[in-house]
Amino acid sequence: MTTDTAYLAANWALIRRRVDDACREAGRDPASVDILPVSKTFGPELVRAAVGLGLRRFGENRVQEIREKSEALADCAIDWVVIGHLQTNKVRDVARLAAEVQSLDRLELADALDRRLQQECRAIDVLVQVKTSSEAAKSGLPPEQLGVFLGALRNHHSLRVRGLMTMATHTGEPAEVRRCFDLLRELRDRSMEQGHDLSRLSMGMSGDFPLAVAAGATEVRIGTAIFGRRAPMNRQ
Numbered sequence: 001m002t003t004d005t006a007y008l009a010a011n012w013a014l015i016r017r018r019v020d021d022a023c024r025e026a027g028r029d030p031a032s033v034d035i036l037p038v039s040k041t042f043g044p045e046l047v048r049a050a051v052g053l054g055l056r057r058f059g060e061n062r063v064q065e066i067r068e069k070s071e072a073l074a075d076c077a078i079d080w081v082v083i084g085h086l087q088t089n090k091v092r093d094v095a096r097l098a099a100e101v102q103s104l105d106r107l108e109l110a111d112a113l114d115r116r117l118q119q120e121c122r123a124i125d126v127l128v129q130v131k132t133s134s135e136a137a138k139s140g141l142p143p144e145q146l147g148v149f150l151g152a153l154r155n156h157h158s159l160r161v162r163g164l165m166t167m168a169t170h171t172g173e174p175a176e177v178r179r180c181f182d183l184l185r186e187l188r189d190r191s192m193e194q195g196h197d198l199s200r201l202s203m204g205m206s207g208d209f210p211l212a213v214a215a216g217a218t219e220v221r222i223g224t225a226i227f228g229r230r231a232p233m234n235r236q
């Protein structure tokens, strides 16, 4: 085992155990919560070491990084998951390289991505990112627009809508974080009642995943607790 692999193996085992503990605490089956490793800012060598542990899906927030890493790791059959704010002029690379987009937050983007995917003869899974926090820096669809948006997505045949994603308010106040996660689950439940098949809830990161698991997350997105701290320059 290389140093990188040993380091990642220890981190991976620990975070899986912590997620399992959070599940049991919440009376949930640990098998009902997946971990999406978030490899943003870390180089292809470290991602390759993670592939060595059996990990195949990685979250990234910049299309440019997906492009670079997918070239360096072309032999690895990785599913790249876009979790960051997506500019419409990036859809060409996304349609070519991404297995999934969790940050779908506006119709203009859905239109462009769907059109481009059809040209590539591909379809991908998408989650709708909802803005549950009032922080100006957070992106996402306003909650009150979700019903209309989901309706419009029905004729985007290359986008398979699987669920919702959110980022909670960045605060040490657990009640506010929990409010964000509860809101996402309520929106999901209401949308299901209206006939949308949305089973997935992607919410929770290294610092707040126990609250997300308690609120019903089916997937937590974990960067720091697996790969370590990111350089301050590009911490986002």
Ligand SMILES: *Cc1c(COP(=O)(O)O)cnc(C)c1O
Binding pocket: 038, 040, 061, 083, 084, 167, 204, 205, 206, 207, 221, 222, 223, 224, 225, 236
């Ligand atoms: C960076 C990032 C994460 C992971 O954050 P950590 O705190 O490092 O676990 C999760 N979700 C999104 C959207 C991110 O940009």
